[in-house]
Amino acid sequence: MNKHYYITTPIYYINDVPHIGHAYTTIAADIMARFKRICEYDVFFLTGTDEHGQKVEKAAQMQGIHPRELADRTVHRFIDLWNTLNISNTGFIRTTEERHRKVVQHIFEKAFERGDIYLGSYEDWYCVPCESYFTELQLKNGVHCPDCHRPTEKLKEESYFFKLSNYEDRLLKLLERQNDFILPEIRFNEVASFIKGGLRDLSVSRTSFTWGIPVSMNTNHVVYVWFDALANYISGIGFLEDDDLFNTFWPCDAHLIGKDILRFHAVYWPSFLISVGIPVPKHIFAHGWWTIEGQKMSKSLGNVIDPNEIVEQYGVDEFRFFLFREVPFGLDGDFSKNAILHRVNGDLANDFGNLVSRSATMIGKFQKGKIGEPEKKGGTDEYVEAQIRSLTDRYCKDMEVFSYYKALQHIFEITSTLNKYIDTEAPWKLAKENDPRVKTVLYNLWNGIRIAAMLIYPFMPKKSQSIWNAIGVRKPIENIHFDEERVFYHTDNIAEIGKVAPIFPRIEG
Numbered sequence: 001m002n003k004h005y006y007i008t009t010p011i012y013y014i015n016d017v018p019h020i021g022h023a024y025t026t027i028a029a030d031i032m033a034r035f036k037r038i039c040e041y042d043v044f045f046l047t048g049t050d051e052h053g054q055k056v057e058k059a060a061q062m063q064g065i066h067p068r069e070l071a072d073r074t075v076h077r078f079i080d081l082w083n084t085l086n087i088s089n090t091g092f093i094r095t096t097e098e099r100h101r102k103v104v105q106h107i108f109e110k111a112f113e114r115g116d117i118y119l120g121s122y123e124d125w126y127c128v129p130c131e132s133y134f135t136e137l138q139l140k141n142g143v144h145c146p147d148c149h150r151p152t153e154k155l156k157e158e159s160y161f162f163k164l165s166n167y168e169d170r171l172l173k174l175l176e177r178q179n180d181f182i183l184p185e186i187r188f189n190e191v192a193s194f195i196k197g198g199l200r201d202l203s204v205s206r207t208s209f210t211w212g213i214p215v216s217m218n219t220n221h222v223v224y225v226w227f228d229a230l231a232n233y234i235s236g237i238g239f240l241e242d243d244d245l246f247n248t249f250w251p252c253d254a255h256l257i258g259k260d261i262l263r264f265h266a267v268y269w270p271s272f273l274i275s276v277g278i279p280v281p282k283h284i285f286a287h288g289w290w291t292i293e294g295q296k297m298s299k300s301l302g303n304v305i306d307p308n309e310i311v312e313q314y315g316v317d318e319f320r321f322f323l324f325r326e327v328p329f330g331l332d333g334d335f336s337k338n339a340i341l342h343r344v345n346g347d348l349a350n351d352f353g354n355l356v357s358r359s360a361t362m363i364g365k366f367q368k369g370k371i372g373e374p375e376k377k378g379g380t381d382e383y384v385e386a387q388i389r390s391l392t393d394r395y396c397k398d399m400e401v402f403s404y405y406k407a408l409q410h411i412f413e414i415t416s417t418l419n420k421y422i423d424t425e426a427p428w429k430l431a432k433e434n435d436p437r438v439k440t441v442l443y444n445l446w447n448g449i450r451i452a453a454m455l456i457y458p459f460m461p462k463k464s465q466s467i468w469n470a471i472g473v474r475k476p477i478e479n480i481h482f483d484e485e486r487v488f489y490h491t492d493n494i495a496e497i498g499k500v501a502p503i504f505p506r507i508e509g
Contacts (some may be wrong), residue, residue, distance in 0.1 A: 005041040006249040007032055007164060011048040011093065011232050014074045015059045018081045019297065020290050020305040020323075020335060023260060026322050028404070030087045034458040035399050038482045044249045046236045047082065049075050053131050053225040054206050057211035067211040071096055081307060086316055086461055094234035095213075095228055103235035104228050105216045108204070110276040112217070115394050116163045117219075122203045123156035131225045133203060136312055145262065157322050160205040160221060161317035167271040171195050174270060182266050182285060183402065184330040187259060187286040191266045202268060234278065250280040254402075259286040273401065285402050288332035296442035305335060314507060317343050321408075324459060328405040338509070345506050350454070351415045352467075354506035358422060359419035359445045360470050364498030366431040369472070371446050371497075373413045373490050379437070384421050384444050385488055388414055388451055395455055404459075411455045418448045446497075447488040453477070454485050463503060470500040 009025045012018070025043060026047055033045040033477050051071040060067040075094060082089065093100060111117045127145035129500040134156075138146050175181060175192055205221035206212065212222030233252055237439050238245035257265050262284070289296075290305040310349040323341045325347060327333030373438040374381075392412045398406040424446065430438035453467035457477050465477045472494035 003041045004248055005036040005042045006252045007254045008233055009047040011050040014049045014051050014071050015056055018077055023307040025256050026087055031458040038480055045089045046091045046142050047089045048232055050095045050211040050229045051094055054128055054209045056074050057209050091236050093232045100235040103239050104213045104223055104231045107276045116275040117160050120161050122159040125152040126155040127152045127291055157207050159203040160223055161201040162204045164202045166197045168199050183285045251279040254283045255281055256285050262286040287330050291334045293336045317463040319458050325408050326403040329402055341509050348367050348504035349506045351503055355415050355419050356467055356470050356503055360497050360500045362427050363442050369443055370496050371443055374440035374443045375436040377440055379425050381440055388448050390501050411452055414452045426452035472497040484497055
């Protein structure tokens, strides 16, 4: 296996309660990781937790415990959720790990040695929840944070600064050279506009709190949480520890993030990397936000979606499917229970599930549970095979660029084609008339369902295996080779096929 792929999520604040936004990014990365694996890539998929900063320090003080104890207690909320959601991450990085501390201090020192970091003082308006400074012009109503809208406070402190102002031209040249560096295009344009507006030097250390990685040449300072956090993408892949691993997978193929942290990833991170001579990532994909029945998700409104509750009510794979079937990845989406019911009962139970049940029953009844060699072609046989081949091609192209919504559309075009094929060709009539074409029709249905299940596997890893089991396929779907399975073929190596329990039971509202 000589093809490699490295994909990441952001690392998540451990004092946050995992919600639909965390699940969305992480499932999105898992979908691509699974797709690449069946396409015979060696995949490294990294996620983790951000465990430093003033917010964590204050939360620990309120509970009367050390910040590390708070981190150790709360990190399992994320680990447990990823297990529940069937996330197949390769690595998990915590910013409190020793391997991470070494990397952060190394790149800070290197940027300092190259003249990109200098000591100065900082006075501006500071937002504790966002751990960011803002100018007075940026504030809302003179005092509120422009991002989270909470009150800010005026702070002055000694700080190390990164010479971000020196990187305007280099960043613009990067965007010109690599026009798919930031996806989707609307986010690319936002970043280009931000850079052209002028960049200020960036404060990269703090003295107002102690819970962080010390600046090695001046331990009165701790490294600014974003300089610290962004380095996880290299500390989690062996930088300074495992050269073979790091050189195999870096530069990263895709950082998946929410649009609210685009500036940190698309402006600060490449600048830090260029400063210390490390290649920049290939792509940054910034997705949209979820509202809840038309309202912004917030604790004060009591409408924060707990993924564990949704999974308990609707199922793991159904939740994973809904998030990417409902709205194009990259745009904002609205979550409602009516919408998930519509997708589960319509797309899954009525379209896909009914197709599997009808086809398996007919194969059991008319072919004694086996797939025969196609003997005679006619009707729409050749059209069906050509259509599935074409839709599979389009699915692959869309998956490569994170167009998950379109990729899922192609799968349901396949199921629609197969359902119409049953109605048009009426296999029960062919069987009653002893027409040998019944073998061809059922052979095409079996292959079409097998391929459609393979295509939906990255989104629904457990249900796709259930579909394969229902049509007698004896292989574990996660270990297949995509190019071998995307073609129509005949095999005797299948379990007996017959009437099956519903793969996607209808859910009552």
